[in-house]
Amino acid sequence: MxxxxxxxxxxxxxxxxxxxxxxxxxxxxxxxxxxxxxxxxxxxxxxxxxxxxxxxxxxxxxxxxxxxxxxxxxxxxxxxxxxxxxAGDTDPGVLKIDSPPAPILMVGLQGSGKTTTTAKLARRLKDREGKRVLLASLDTNRPAAMEQLAILGTQIGVDTLPIVKGEDPIAIAKRAKTQASLGGYDVYILDTAGRLHIDAELIAQAAAVRDVVSPRETLLVVDGLTGQDAVNVATEFDAKIGVTGVVLTRMDGDGRGGAALSMRAITGKPIRFIGLGEKTDALEVFDANRIAGRILGMGDIVALVEKAQATFEAEQAERMVKRFQKGLFNMNDLRGQLEQMLKMGGMEGLMSMMPGMGKMSKQMSDAGMDDRMLRRQIALINAMTKKERANPDLLQASRKRRIAAGAGLDVSELNKLLKQHRQMADMMKKMGKMGKGGMLKQAMSMMGKGGIDPSKMGEADMAAAQQQLAKGLGQGFGGQLPGLGGPRALPPGLSGLMKKK
The missing domain is CATH 1.20.120.140 (SRP54, nucleotide-binding domain)
Structure with missing residues (x-):
């Protein structure tokens, strides 16, 4: 982005x-x-x-x-x-959904990712705000649109209004309103039909549904990849229906970002959320301060904390600290670190959130240090036996050839991985001897669920989080992640790969 x-x-x-x-x-x-x-x-x-x-x-x-x-x-x-x-005048992530059941109307063109965004928003409201949500598809035009929303609802653990064939969108909206009221739901989200372009029928249908449910929020979903056309769509929808906010999808694939930068200034409507992937948790609040920081290469430490807290379990962090305090670091530990990186957005995603490191992402990608490298390394570790993962010293020439063949890679890649592991293991032993477990424990507990609240972080908090995350996350990367808490040096294992390239 x-x-x-x-x-x-x-x-x-x-x-x-x-x-x-x-x-x-x-x-x-x-x-x-x-x-x-x-x-x-x-x-x-x-x-x-x-x-x-x-x-x-x-x-x-x-x-x-x-x-x-x-x-x-x-x-x-x-x-x-x-x-x-x-920036808008209000917090973009705070929706007007008090006095349940609160209706949210989702509108937009076909192919903008409206149905997926509906599910993402429902999951966010359920998981982060504890809301009881009901989903209802009003799209009677697109084949299997209703079934798609029902499947997504099942995946995220949110109820979907039962499908009744032959009903028109107005009847479905009325039934959803009744069901939400009788069923004790906090929010019900209506996913309306789209078209390939704005036409009279689309506008009339959306306006009729609006009049039936009187939505607290009308969110327009537009594809960020369409650039200035997204702004034009927002202008027209707002003029004919009235929207309270915009959700820009596919922003992870937009290297330019013109739609995001023009939307507020031209339409006057705030961007509430941005979609950054297909997964149902890939929805971020559009925070002007953090976005401006990303654009100028200042990173986004709050997003990094949120990612860490979303993927780290407190028990997992505690187990890791105890092992690292003892200087233990085998291939299972390394695999856990690599998988953690992928969960947090991969190499590029992490680099974009680290202050001053966004500009290095292309250099690292050109050097072959990207998510594909992480997945290759995980494949090599998976090709090992339990004994080999627990004790990498067992890996002699014949075993190396077998593991490399099992992963479909060259022995040279395995040798690089083993060297990286040795460097990390040595660093863990040194940290254990130096009694730095307290520092590690503090950093890991901060990242786990129930740690600090990233939404309330001031500048001093961000600086402290930057230092702690560097040490906590960086334990699998030679003690520090690049660009955080010290010199902008690449992790020992990765810097070795960079030099070889």
Whole structure:
């Protein structure tokens, strides 16, 4: 998400911050590059003009050009203006769903990911807010649309309104309203039909359902990959139906991000959530501060904490700490660390959330250090016997050939993995002897469920979390993750691979 724009802007600001004094000409030259970068990211021209104008007004005064750190001052101004462009007046993740049962209407074009997003939102409300949710599909046009929502509902443990063939959307909406009231549900979400384009029938049907249920929230789901067309769709839906917020889907596949950057400024409607994958937990609140940080390569430490807390169990963390305190680290432990990385978004996902490391993700990918590498390493470990995983010293030439063949890889890859494991195991023994278990335990407990609340983190909390996560998560990567809590060095095992490349 925003990879192309982030890379371009990072290059511009790196040059600015390396210069000592800045003249107004330097700032204006940098802003011309910022303008080009935004246009190439498919941001609307009027939005770009207003943005550059606002930044230029604040960045060309003597307070900036004569300051001690002029380059950093300009970056801060750009960061603040990005937030102003993206932010709404209210918390995007807080939906008006008090006084149950609260109806939420999901609208949008066909193929935008509306049904999947409906399930994602239901899961979020159930898991994070403890809401009892009822789903209802009003899509009588698309084949198997109702069955799709029913299957998703079963997967996430949320009730779905029973399907009655032959009913029209209005009748289904009325039945859902009655069922939600009688069944004691907190929220009921209505997934309406879509079309390939906006037409009179689509608008009339959505408006009729709106009039029946009087939704507290009308969320428009649009495909972020459609760029400026997503903004046009939002403008038209809002004018004809009225929407309270937007959900941008497939943002994990959008390296430009023009729709996200233009949406609020043009439509006046807040982006509530962004979809970052097909899984039902891949829905994030669109937080302007955090998004601006990602765009400018500042990372997103809050998201990193949330990912850690969502995937770490307290008991699992406790077991890991006890083993590491004793200097124990076998292939099962390494596999657990690799699987944890994949759960938290993989190599690229983690790098994008680490301050200052987003710009290195392409370099690492080019060096072959990506999710495919992690999966190959897991495959090699899975090809070992239980005894071999517990005691890697057993692995002599014949065993190595068998394991590599079983994973469909070369022995050279296995040798790299074994070297990486040895480095990590040595580091664990040193940490055990140095009595750093308390530090590890503190970091791991923070990441587990019931740890700190990332939504309430201030700047000092973020800095502390950054340090602790570096040590807690980094234990499987040579003590520190790249870019966190110290020098931007790659983990020992991975840096060795980078050098070989």
């Amino acid at each position: 925003f990879e192309n724009l982030s890379e371009r802007l990072s290059g511009v600001f790196d040059r600015l911050t390396k210069q000592g004094a800045l003249s107004e000409a330097d700032v204006e030259s940098a802003l011309r590059e910022v303008r080009t970068a935004l246009l190439e990211a498919d941001v609307s021209l009027p939005v770009v003009r207003e943005f550059v104008k606002a930044v230029s007004k604040k960045a060309t005064g003597q307070a900036v050009t004569k300051s001690i750190t002029p380059g950093q001052q300009v970056v801060k101004i750009v960061h603040d203006e990005l937030i102003a462009m993206l």
